[in-house]
Amino acid sequence: MKKNMGWRELGQGDSLPAGTAAEFQTGDWRRERPIFNKENCIQCYFCWIYCPDAAIILDENKKVAGIDYRYCKGCGICDRECPTKKEKRAIIMKEEKK
Amino acid sequence: MPTLAKTGNEAMAEAMRQINPDVVAAYPITPATEIVMIFSQFVADGLVDTEYVAVESEHSAMSACVGAAAAGCRVMTGTSSQGLQLMSEILPIASALRLPIVMCDVNRALSGPINIHCDHSDTMAVRDFGWLQIFSENAQEAYDNVLQMMRISENKEIQLPGMVTTDGFIISHCMERVETIDDAAAKQYVGAYQPLKSVLDLDNPITLGSLDLQDYYFEHKMPIVEAMQKAKNVILEVGRDFGQKFGREYGLVETYKLDDAEIAMVALGSTCGTARVIIDELRAQGVKVGLLKIRVFRPFPAEAIVAALKNVQAAAIMDRSDMYSDQGGQVFCEIRSALYDADKKPLLANYVYGLGGREICLEDIRRICADTQANAAAGKVKQLIQHYGVRE
Numbered sequence: 001m002k003k004n005m006g007w008r009e010l011g012q013g014d015s016l017p018a019g020t021a022a023e024f025q026t027g028d029w030r031r032e033r034p035i036f037n038k039e040n041c042i043q044c045y046f047c048w049i050y051c052p053d054a055a056i057i058l059d060e061n062k063k064v065a066g067i068d069y070r071y072c073k074g075c076g077i078c079d080r081e082c083p084t085k086k087e088k089r090a091i092i093m094k095e096e097k098k
Numbered sequence: 099m100p101t102l103a104k105t106g107n108e109a110m111a112e113a114m115r116q117i118n119p120d121v122v123a124a125y126p127i128t129p130a131t132e133i134v135m136i137f138s139q140f141v142a143d144g145l146v147d148t149e150y151v152a153v154e155s156e157h158s159a160m161s162a163c164v165g166a167a168a169a170g171c172r173v174m175t176g177t178s179s180q181g182l183q184l185m186s187e188i189l190p191i192a193s194a195l196r197l198p199i200v201m202c203d204v205n206r207a208l209s210g211p212i213n214i215h216c217d218h219s220d221t222m223a224v225r226d227f228g229w230l231q232i233f234s235e236n237a238q239e240a241y242d243n244v245l246q247m248m249r250i251s252e253n254k255e256i257q258l259p260g261m262v263t264t265d266g267f268i269i270s271h272c273m274e275r276v277e278t279i280d281d282a283a284a285k286q287y288v289g290a291y292q293p294l295k296s297v298l299d300l301d302n303p304i305t306l307g308s309l310d311l312q313d314y315y316f317e318h319k320m321p322i323v324e325a326m327q328k329a330k331n332v333i334l335e336v337g338r339d340f341g342q343k344f345g346r347e348y349g350l351v352e353t354y355k356l357d358d359a360e361i362a363m364v365a366l367g368s369t370c371g372t373a374r375v376i377i378d379e380l381r382a383q384g385v386k387v388g389l390l391k392i393r394v395f396r397p398f399p400a401e402a403i404v405a406a407l408k409n410v411q412a413a414a415i416m417d418r419s420d421m422y423s424d425q426g427g428q429v430f431c432e433i434r435s436a437l438y439d440a441d442k443k444p445l446l447a448n449y450v451y452g453l454g455g456r457e458i459c460l461e462d463i464r465r466i467c468a469d470t471q472a473n474a475a476a477g478k479v480k481q482l483i484q485h486y487g488v489r490e
């Protein structure tokens with residue numbers, strides 16, 4: 001979408017095209033970053049279902065393949081929901097170093 | 099055209115039946131209860147195709163209306179007083195999303211103290227929410243206004259929700275002669291609804307009601323400003339067309355014996371009927387008095403009011419509600435402001451009257467007209483704002 005449009009250029013009321021949230025990269029809010037560890041992942045898709053921002057990347061075979069840091073805001077829900085055991089974690093949260 | 103004996107509530111419900119909206123979501127409240135009760139009977143009897151949503155509060159009623167209208171349905175509801183206030187949070191959302199929902203609203207007092215009778219406090223309290231507002235003088239107008247409001251709200255240029263009001267009990271519960279339009283003619287008049295948008299249109303997906311902060315919120319309010327400006331002409335066109343088709347023409351305001359009047363009364367709703375009687379009586383005595391009825395309060399017909407009052411020496415502005423601002427009622431404030439730039443304007447006095455259903459009788463109108471005559475003769479206003487009919 002064009003930036004800083006005048007009101008006459010806008011649609012009716014506050015109706016907008018669908019899917020504009022994709023343009024809003026929420027990743028820069030992140031304090032902690034989930035680190036994905038493929039060897040430990042059991043492909044249960046919990047993280048993919050629970051992630052509030054569609055930041056879990058699936059590969060061409062629809063397997064969990066990593067985190068999309070453009071959108072991941074570091075909420076830690078994936079880490080909390082990931083059922084892997086303590087010693088073999090598939091997701092670990094790490095503090096962001098700026 | 100069938101001529102029927104109907105209460106204001108029955109007349110509004112009848113218009114709703116003929117409109118046959120896709121969705122009605124409502125929660126009953128005195129004295130508007132009957133409108134949705136009668137309508138729910140129409141639903142039960144299979145006389146309409148409407149999806150009737152019985153909700154648990156007015157807040158939910160208006161929320162359901164917004165959802166249904168956003169999905170592209172023709173939507174109606176009815177309420178009054180506290181119910182209208184409970185809808186308050188959602189009312190500006192309906193206008194911001196440009197959803198042409200039509201509401202039958204029965205004017206009555208706000209608690210507290212607890213009261214069920216007529217005044218205009220409820221409707222005036224929601225006057226700044228981007229809803230069109232039309233006041234009715236009697237049951238006939240209530241019926242006609244509901245049909246017209248559907249056309250005005252759904253007009254492509256307008257797309258704003260609108261409320262048609264009657265005065266609680268005085269109109270809502272009194273039986274009058276009402277000329278209705280044949281079902282087929284009414285249906286044709288209102289026309290099939292063609293929504294400009296629908297959140298359920300999967301081929302043209304849209305987002306409605308998204309977060310809108312410093313960068314765009316202001317821009318998104320401007321279409322309402324523009325639609326309200328344009329609504330004045332649309333209301334006039336719709337009113338003229340209604341007159342041509344059914345013999346009863348409507349404008350933004352209505353004047354009664356005002357053309358050569360030296361003094362005038364300005365009022366909304368049922369009080370206009372009472373005023374006409376006294377105006378006839380005073381005219382027979384040679385007093386040049388007339389009435390200016392404000393039919394449309396939102397948008398506010400400032401230009402029409404200035405034009406109608408330009409040759410009047412003194413006017414009494416009747417407000418059936420107070421703003422508690424020490425500046426009189428809402429009608430008074432708007433008219434005083436509209437007249438500020440006028441070259442020729444009358445002396446104005448404000449009468450806040452009839453709160454909580456306190457009667458306004460012929461004698462009261464007679465007295466207010468006498469006051470107004472005295473103001474005109476003296477060339478100045480004796481008392482700018484008075485709470486008329488209250489016991490000291």
Ligand code: SF4
Nearest residue numbers: 051072073075076078
């Ligand atoms: S931290 Fe939150 S936003 Fe980021 S991938 Fe995990 S669930 Fe999604």
Ligand code: SF4
Nearest residue numbers: 041042044045047082
């Ligand atoms: S929740 Fe954990 S184990 Fe399950 S798919 Fe996601 S990363 Fe893999």
